[in-house]
Amino acid sequence: GENVEQHPSTLSVQEGDSAVIKCTYSDSASNYFPWYKQELGKRPQLIIDIRSNVGEKKDQRIAVTLNKTAKHFSLHITETQPEDSAVYFCAASIGGQNFVFGPGTRLSVLP
Amino acid sequence: SQTIHQWPATLVQPVGSPLSLECTVEGTSNPNLYWYRQAAGRGLQLLFYSVGIGQISSEVPQNLSASRPQDRQFILSSKKLLLSDSGFYLCAWSVSQGANEQYFGPGTRLTVT
Numbered sequence: 001g002e003n004v005e006q007h008p009s010t011l012s013v014q015e016g017d018s019a020v021i022k023c024t025y026s027d028s029a030s031n032y033f034p035w036y037k038q039e040l041g042k043r044p045q046l047i048i049d050i051r052s053n054v055g056e057k058k059d060q061r062i063a064v065t066l067n068k069t070a071k072h073f074s075l076h077i078t079e080t081q082p083e084d085s086a087v088y089f090c091a092a093s094i095g096g097q098n099f100v101f102g103p104g105t106r107l108s109v110l111p
Numbered sequence: 112s113q114t115i116h117q118w119p120a121t122l123v124q125p126v127g128s129p130l131s132l133e134c135t136v137e138g139t140s141n142p143n144l145y146w147y148r149q150a151a152g153r154g155l156q157l158l159f160y161s162v163g164i165g166q167i168s169s170e171v172p173q174n175l176s177a178s179r180p181q182d183r184q185f186i187l188s189s190k191k192l193l194l195s196d197s198g199f200y201l202c203a204w205s206v207s208q209g210a211n212e213q214y215f216g217p218g219t220r221l222t223v224t
Binding site: 042043044045046089093096100101 | 157205218
């Protein structure tokens with residue numbers, strides 16, 4: 001079955017700097033890759049996603065890139081702000097049915 | 112617009128007691144439905160998913176079970192809780208066709224004592 005790895009497990013950046021989180025997946029049939037942000041004690045919130053027919057997607061300060069050949073995808077956050085501090089999860093899915101999540105990255109943005 | 116509800120929000124249960132968590136979705140038809148468990152400080156573990164009434168797929172062996180008695184209702188149950196069942200239980204839904212976004216409910220925080 002699908003296996004998703006995520007690195008780093010923790011990340012600290014200075015406010016205004018960029019943050020990059022990387023995920024790898026094992027099943028080449030996966031075709032949908034969402035990213036979620038989870039604040040303490042709350043539900044995960046979808047922040048951006050990418051489908052296998054696209055190489056890059058951007059939404060304001062957040063971007064995601066996908067390399068299907070290498071089976072990895074990355075989340076890029078630019079001009080980080082303290083409210084970006086949270087745990088971020090990547091996931092991979094085949095046809096939107098069985099979602100496999102990475103173990104999460106705890107991002108701390110230091111003022 | 113679509114809304115997903117879960118209850119109860121918090122629950123404290125003794126070891127060996129039964130469990131029933133309920134999830135309902137409004138504003139959509141024939142959604143895919145999912146149950147996840149999140150242990151403290153950990154990632155999301157998919158427990159069950161359903162593509163239709165009465166259709167349940169289990170991802171991990173455990174003492175939990177799931178049922179989907181109605182199109183937009185998903186229930187997580189246990190006959191006898193274990194200490195290891197403690198965690199944050201999240202229900203989620205997605206549109207049934209294709210690779211579509213998955214949205215989470217507010218969750219139930221379960222503590223087994």
